[in-house]
Amino acid sequence: MNIQIYKNNFDLTEPFEQYLREKFSSLDKFQAEITDFKVELFRDQRHNKGDVFTVEVHISMPQQRSIMAKESNADARAAVDLTQENLARQIKKMKERNISLTRRGNRLFKSLKFWGKND
Secondary structure, eight states: OOEEEEEESOOOOHHHHHHHHHHHHGGGGTOSOOOEEEEEEEEEOOSTTSOEEEEEEEEEETTTEEEEEEEEESSHHHHHHHHHHHHHHHHHHHHHHHHHHHHHHHHHHHTSGGGSOOO
16 A cells, blocks of 8 residues: 655654554555555644644545545644544445445345246
């Protein structure tokens, strides 16, 4: 999976980039058909309690489906973890929905009169 990383007011170090790629590459086990994966990293310094890190991820899949997740936290790694969990949940939900729609269509097709045994 090709992960594109964009940063805004964020110093991206090599260990953090490796951590980011490792975390998000684990999403391949849920959906192998990811065509485009964009990660945007922001650091907001205007908050009273210090820096706030925001991770925003856009995933594109075949048939023009897309998923977006955005999480903020005071710790950048925690924001990545929350975003990864959110994306995993959304991908699982989409996959289960597609399976149930397929099964529903199969049941409907099998219930048609011409599908039964000829008498």
